[in-house]
Each structure stands twice: as structure tokens, then as C-alpha cells.
Amino acid sequence: MMIVLEGILWVFRFFAGACFFSFLNVVIYRLPFKESIVHGRSRCPDCGRTLTAKELIPCISFLIQKGKCVGCGVDISGRYLFVECLGGAAFVFCSAFFGHGMSGLISLQGLIAFAYLGILTAVAWIDWDTRVICDRFHICILVLGMISIPLFPELLLMDRFVGMVIVALPMFWIAMLVDGAFGGGDIKLMASSGFLLGWHAMIPAFFFALMSGGIYCTCMLVKEKIGRKDHFAFGPFLAMGLAISFFYGDTIFGWYLSICGL
Numbered sequence: 001m002m003i004v005l006e007g008i009l010w011v012f013r014f015f016a017g018a019c020f021f022s023f024l025n026v027v028i029y030r031l032p033f034k035e036s037i038v039h040g041r042s043r044c045p046d047c048g049r050t051l052t053a054k055e056l057i058p059c060i061s062f063l064i065q066k067g068k069c070v071g072c073g074v075d076i077s078g079r080y081l082f083v084e085c086l087g088g089a090a091f092v093f094c095s096a097f098f099g100h101g102m103s104g105l106i107s108l109q110g111l112i113a114f115a116y117l118g119i120l121t122a123v124a125w126i127d128w129d130t131r132v133i134c135d136r137f138h139i140c141i142l143v144l145g146m147i148s149i150p151l152f153p154e155l156l157l158m159d160r161f162v163g164m165v166i167v168a169l170p171m172f173w174i175a176m177l178v179d180g181a182f183g184g185g186d187i188k189l190m191a192s193s194g195f196l197l198g199w200h201a202m203i204p205a206f207f208f209a210l211m212s213g214g215i216y217c218t219c220m221l222v223k224e225k226i227g228r229k230d231h232f233a234f235g236p237f238l239a240m241g242l243a244i245s246f247f248y249g250d251t252i253f254g255w256y257l258s259i260c261g262l
């Protein structure tokens with residue numbers, strides 16, 4: 001009986017995460033067009049029909065409708081389903097990593113982690129689509145950082161302030177020397193995230209971003225999809241590195257020091 005109840009709770013956690021990321025889909029699609037994210041019902045982008053409540057159930061509606069609009073039959077982007085599943089998986093992971101807390105669903109630390117993953121997901125998709133990272137995301141990360149101060153007391157204020165400059169400042173200098181090396185949004189993303197993660201985690205975060213961005217860029221050059229002087233969105237790679245480092249940055253930094261014999 002306990003196992004069944006526990007199973008139901010995990011399913012509930014998944015759908016809680018999927019619901020939040022379903023809203024994130026609205027943010028990802030509307031924000032670049034400066035549309036309101038709270039007003040206006042969701043519509044089919046093709047026929048303009050307002051979606052019914054039955055069509056808005058995260059993950060399930062997409063699967064029941066086989067990825068097609070009920071009204072006009074046009075294919076719905078698989079990205080909606082992917083982002084919702086990502087939200088479900090993120091909530092489950094944060095709850096497992098930081099514990100279930102007093103609510104029995106997720107602890108406050110887990111909630112901070114989940115909110116941060118949400119912001120990073122929105123940043124990554126919007127930057128991929130538009131090559132812009134809005135300032136409001138940097139502000140949200142700074143606010144999360146401030147809320148997290150009493151929740152992560154092991155992270156000293158000095159670690160947070162050093163975290164703000166340890167990667168962002170060299171990025172700024174490189175951007176000054178090499179035109180278009182990094183966008184202002186990328187630099188601000190690393191500065192605001194540094195306050196939330198602390199400096200230990202920022203180094204592996206940037207390393208992961210450079211590695212994955214470098215691999216992507218090499219593949220695109222080999223396939224001749226981009227030229228040597230073309231720019232590409234670096235935000236998704238930074239977001240990926242930051243997401244990994246939020247959970248494992250300190251551990252990776254510790255490994256690195258032990259390998260170096262420090």
C-alpha cells in the first residue's frame with residue numbers, strides 16, 4: 001500500500017513540474033513577440049482556435065491528439081511535449097536531490113533548484129530562437145539568489161560575490177577584445193548565476209558550456225551548416241553547464257582540486 005502511495009506521489013510530482021513548464025512554453029513563445037504571458041487564452045498558431053481545457057493537459061493532451069490540432073489537424077511542435085516532460089523530470093529530480101520537505105512534495109531548496117532550471121530552460125530556448133536573453137531573467141536569477149541565502153548557509157556571501165565576477169569578468173574582457181565573442185546577455189547570465197551558485201560551481205559550468213558549444217560548433221562547421229565567421233547562440237550551452245553545476249559543481253570542483261593534489 002505504501003509503495004502505491006509513494007508511486008502516486010512521484011506521478012503527482014511529475015505532473016506538478018509538467019504544469020509549471022507548460023506555462024513556461026507560453027513564456028518561451030510569447031515573450032519574444034512582446035505578447036502578454038498572463039492575458040489571452042492559448043490558441044492554435046495555425047487556425048487561431050482557442051484551445052479547450054481538454055487540450056491543455058500537460059503531456060497527455062499532446063499524446064491523445066497524436067501531436068495534431070483538433071480543429072485544423074496541423075502538426076503541433078514536439079517541443080511543447082519535450083519542455084513539459086523536461087519540467088516533470090526536473091521536478092522529480094529536484095525533489096529526489098534536495099528531499100521532499102514539509103510539503104511532502106519538494107523541499108524549499110528543491111523549489112529554488114526547480115525555479116532556476118525553469119529560468120534556464122526559458123533562457124536557452126528563447127536565445128536559440130531569437131539570440132536574445134532578456135534582462136528580466138537575470139533579475140529573476142538574482143532574486144532567487146537572495147531568497148537562497150538562508151536556505152544554503154554553507155555558501156558564503158563572499159563566494160557568491162566572487163561567483164558574480166569569476167567568469168563574467170573574463171567574458172567581458174574577451175568580448176571587448178574580440179567583437180561578438182560573447183553577447184551581453186550571456187555575460188549577465190553568468191554574473192547573476194554566479195550569485196546563486198557561488199564561484200566554485202561557476203568554473204565547471206563555464207567549462208561544460210565551452211566543451212558542448214565547441215563540439216556543436218565543430219559539427220556544424222564540418223557539415224557546412226555555419227561558416228567560420230558566423231555566430232551562434234551560446235546561451236543554451238551556458239544554461240546546460242549551469243544546470244549541471246547547480247547540482248554537481250562543488251563536487252566536480254572538489255575532484256579537480258584532489259586530482260591537482262590541492
Ligand SMILES: [Zn+2]
Pocket residue numbers: 044045046047048049069070071072073074
Ligand atoms: Zn489548428
